[in-house]
Amino acid sequence: MEKRRGPPPCQSKEGCSNPAKIRKAKDGAQLCGPCFSRNFEDDVHETITNNSLFKRGERVAIGASGGKDSTVLAYVMKTLNDRHDYGLDLQLLSIDEGIKGYRDDSLLAVEKNRVEYGLPLTILSYRDLYGWTMDDIVAKIGKKNNCTFCGVFRRQALDRGAFKIGATKLVTGHNADDMAETVLMNVLRGDIARLERCTNIVTGEEGDLPRAKPLKYCFERDIVMYARTNQLEYFYTECIYAPNAYRGYARKYVRDLEKVHPSAILDLIRSGEKVSVKKEVEMPTLKICERCGYMTSQKMCKACLLIEGLNTGNTDLGVRKTKKSKKVTVEAEGSNKEENGCGSSKGGCGCSAAADETENEETRKRLKDLQF
Numbered sequence: 001m002e003k004r005r006g007p008p009p010c011q012s013k014e015g016c017s018n019p020a021k022i023r024k025a026k027d028g029a030q031l032c033g034p035c036f037s038r039n040f041e042d043d044v045h046e047t048i049t050n051n052s053l054f055k056r057g058e059r060v061a062i063g064a065s066g067g068k069d070s071t072v073l074a075y076v077m078k079t080l081n082d083r084h085d086y087g088l089d090l091q092l093l094s095i096d097e098g099i100k101g102y103r104d105d106s107l108l109a110v111e112k113n114r115v116e117y118g119l120p121l122t123i124l125s126y127r128d129l130y131g132w133t134m135d136d137i138v139a140k141i142g143k144k145n146n147c148t149f150c151g152v153f154r155r156q157a158l159d160r161g162a163f164k165i166g167a168t169k170l171v172t173g174h175n176a177d178d179m180a181e182t183v184l185m186n187v188l189r190g191d192i193a194r195l196e197r198c199t200n201i202v203t204g205e206e207g208d209l210p211r212a213k214p215l216k217y218c219f220e221r222d223i224v225m226y227a228r229t230n231q232l233e234y235f236y237t238e239c240i241y242a243p244n245a246y247r248g249y250a251r252k253y254v255r256d257l258e259k260v261h262p263s264a265i266l267d268l269i270r271s272g273e274k275v276s277v278k279k280e281v282e283m284p285t286l287k288i289c290e291r292c293g294y295m296t297s298q299k300m301c302k303a304c305l306l307i308e309g310l311n312t313g314n315t316d317l318g319v320r321k322t323k324k325s326k327k328v329t330v331e332a333e334g335s336n337k338e339e340n341g342c343g344s345s346k347g348g349c350g351c352s353a354a355a356d357e358t359e360n361e362e363t364r365k366r367l368k369d370l371q372f
C-alpha cells in the first residue's frame, strides 16, 4: 500500500527542519508557524525601511479598531520596534463611532491589547467630536449613505486624536486586498486623482499629519493566519451598517479574481502605482475650514458640511451635489456661519433647523474645544 505523504518540509531560507503548516498567500511559500511569522514580520520591516516610513524618536499613533488588521499592525509594529530598535514611541488610538453591538465590543479587544502590548491608548468618540453617534445618524438618515458620514468623520477624528496625543505620524492597518479594491473602485468611478493617490504608502504629507500603511503589501489571508499563529485577540464581525457598501462588490470581485490568478492583488496595486496625473491637471489646494480649522480644499470641510446637514435636516448636504449643498459652500465663502445659527442662507430664519439651534451651538463649542 502506498504510504501517505506528510506535509512538505518548511521552505524557510534559514534551513528549518520543521514540517510546513502554512502556505503564504502572497507568494505560495510553504512554511512552519514560527518561520511564517518571522517571514511576515521581515516583509513588513522591508516595507518600512525601503520606504523610510519613520524617523527615530517619532511618536506614532496606531489606528486601532480592534479588528484583525489593526490588531496585527499594533503587534507587528511593537515587535519590530523592539527587534530593530526603531526608537518609536508607539501609542494606540481608537475612534468610537457609537455603534452598539459593534464598536463597543471591538473596543474591548483594543483595551486587551493595550494591557498586553503595554501601549498607551486614547479613545475619541463621534459623540464628543460631532455631537452625533453613528446609531443616531442611521436612525435619522437610514442605511443608505451612512458610510459617507462614517468615513469622513473617522478620517478627521483620527487626525484630531493623533494631534491630541502629539503624534507626528498615523499608521493604519490597510492591507494589500484593501488597496486592490480601492484601485478597482477608483477605476470604476473614473476618479483619476484618487486613483493616483490611493496606492501611496504615505498620504497627507501636504498636511500636518502624514499617514502610513505598513501592511500595504500584506495579503488579508496572511494577516488572518499571522493573527492565529500568534494567538492575537481581535474582533471579527463586519460593521452592522456596511453590508450594502459599494466596496463589498469590489471585494468579492477581487477575491474571485485572486482564486484564479493569485497575483491579481499585487498586479492591481502595481497598476495603481503606475498611474500619474498629467502635470497640467489642477489638483486642489489645501485651506483651513472656516468653521472648525481642519484642513479642506473648500471653504468648509466635509465633516462640517455633513454636521450642518444633520443639524438642519438637510441630510443630502455633503453627500450629493445638490443646489442646496452648493449654496451652503458658497455661503461659507461669503459669511461667518458661526453667527448665522442654522447655517441656511437666511440667518435666524425659523426653518426646521431653528429647533436644533442649541444642538448646533453645542457641536460648535465641542469642535472649538477640540482644535489643536
Ligand SMILES: Nc1ncnc2c1ncn2[C@@H]1O[C@H](COP(=O)(O)OP(=O)(O)OP(=O)(O)O)[C@@H](O)[C@H]1O
Residues within 6 Å of the ligand: 062, 063, 064, 065, 066, 067, 068, 069, 070, 071, 093, 094, 095, 096, 097, 154, 158, 171, 172, 173, 174, 178
Ligand atoms: N474606529 C477606529 N479606530 C481607530 N482606527 C480605525 C478605526 N476604524 C478603522 N481604523 C483604522 O483604519 C484601518 C482600515 O479600516 P477599515 O474600516 O477598512 O477596517 P478593516 O480593514 O476591517 O481593519 P481592521 O481589521 O483593523 O478593523 C484599520 O486597520 C485601522 O487602522
